[in-house]
Amino acid sequence: MQEEKQQHTSEQGTRDSITWTFDDIRIGHAVSKFNCLTSFQGASDADVVRFHFGLKGDYSFTYKQLNQTYDLIGGHHNIMYSKGFDIEVKNKSLVLETFGIQFPKALFVQFTQNANEPLQRFAASIMEDKNVMLSNNWGAIDAPIQQVLQQIIHCKYGGDLKKLFLLSKSIELLVLCAESYITANQQKDLFLKNKADQEKIIAVRDLINERVHCPPNLSEIARTVGLNEYKLKRGFKETFNTTVFGYLTEQRLQLAHQYLRDTQKTAAEISFELGYATPQHFNNAFKKKFGFTPFSVRNNP
Known part of the structure; x- marks a missing residue:
């Protein structure tokens, strides 16, 4: 297992990040502090399923492969897949905190082939190489999800024990997020309308x-x-x-x-x-x- 910490400084501000990589799974946590409201690009050719968690801050991002723009506030998550990944992010607050997990496509399908119906449909689209987002309604980071995220970020284990811990927590997040999307999609008459x-x-x-x-x-x-x-x-x-x-x-x-x-x-x-x-x-x-x-x-x- 590899652990890497980085700090990137530019005219726009600083970005502190940490990534853990094992068995072709990649987990990352980043805090970006900006000097101004700006925009920046992100791209990747990795053929992976991406979990995205916005922990703090307001921003929008345009997802080229889905031809969609999402306007988001801190406390949201979704799972996405596309052949190639090109986005433009516009920060609307000076601090953004994000968390992500990348699963190899085959491993994700293995985990979800007998899961609930939304995950099964999502996995079927992935196997057909379709560009897809699990849910049109982004899920909220509730207390159980937040607790697992904090357990990963502040994990004090080392070596193979840490690898096992991170794998188990990644699967736990998959389960919690899948249930969260069902709840989000069942909400029809929203009380908060703006x-x-x-x-x-x-x-x-x-x-x-x-x-x-x-x-x-x-x-x-x-x-x-x-x-x-x-x-x-x-x-x-x-x-x-x-x-x-x-x-x-x-x-x-x-x-x-x-x-x-x-x-x-x-x-x-x-x-x-x-x-x-x-x-x-x-x-x-x-x-x-x-x-x-x-x-x-x-x-x-």
């Missing part, structure tokens, strides 16, 4: 992520992003398939699990840091979520 409101809901998610340790209440969130509480609650549930409180709970418990694995903080210290009323409250919530106690994580790494 991009400005959609951007505000993404801002709500980012605000929660930044303040997991001292989360704001609904009134504060609503004032900060400029939405009334009703639209905030309805829009968040529509976008991420969970409530604001449910999302916060997921993020806190996942962060607690990470602390238990990667730090020497006690369960009591973690519960205090993450804002739980008592260590017992934290212990009960943790066990309900994961099926085992914080003590078990620390003593069975």
